[in-house]
Amino acid sequence: MFLARIEGTVVATVKHPTLDGCRFLVAQRLEADGSLAAEPIAVVDWLGAARGATVMVSTDGDIAREKLGNTTPARMVVVGIVDSAQSPGIARGVIA
């Protein structure tokens, strides 16, 4: 699990059938010092995270498999939206 910042939304018509109806967001992984990873990721969101929010992402596909079935390729899922975190980097106003 890691923290990531929501940067935007993804629109996709053509996708794996198990992903129909899923909300996809673009996120950037947050390092402990508050810096952002160079490569973005696409995450599945059932919690309604807004742009700029800091979220916790799980890379375990079990949650997705439970909801979407055994054949789903979904892996990165928003498992929580961060209210507060005691971390030096994150304290520098990274959390919106």
Place this chain on the structure above:
Amino acid sequence: MRLGIVRGHLTLTPAVEAYRGRTLVVVEPVTMENLRAKNGKGGGKSLIAIDELGAAKGQMVAFTEGREAANPFWPAAVPVDAYCSLIVDSIDVG
């Protein structure tokens, strides 16, 4: 899932039985900088992914890596590292 641009297709002859009839694409991952610039550039290290959606050269896809990449073939055992989960229509990163 990571985001990448399809750079081409790949055929294997011969290949392991599990790959018969499968489409393979070369994907170049996109960095946040290039994604915001919408310049069609990637910037990441290319990799091969299985594609069942029919992604064309130049299209952006989101691909799953790791164990979950093999889930669509469950319960069959297919040796797959990366799987194209969706074709991106548009991305809004403000």
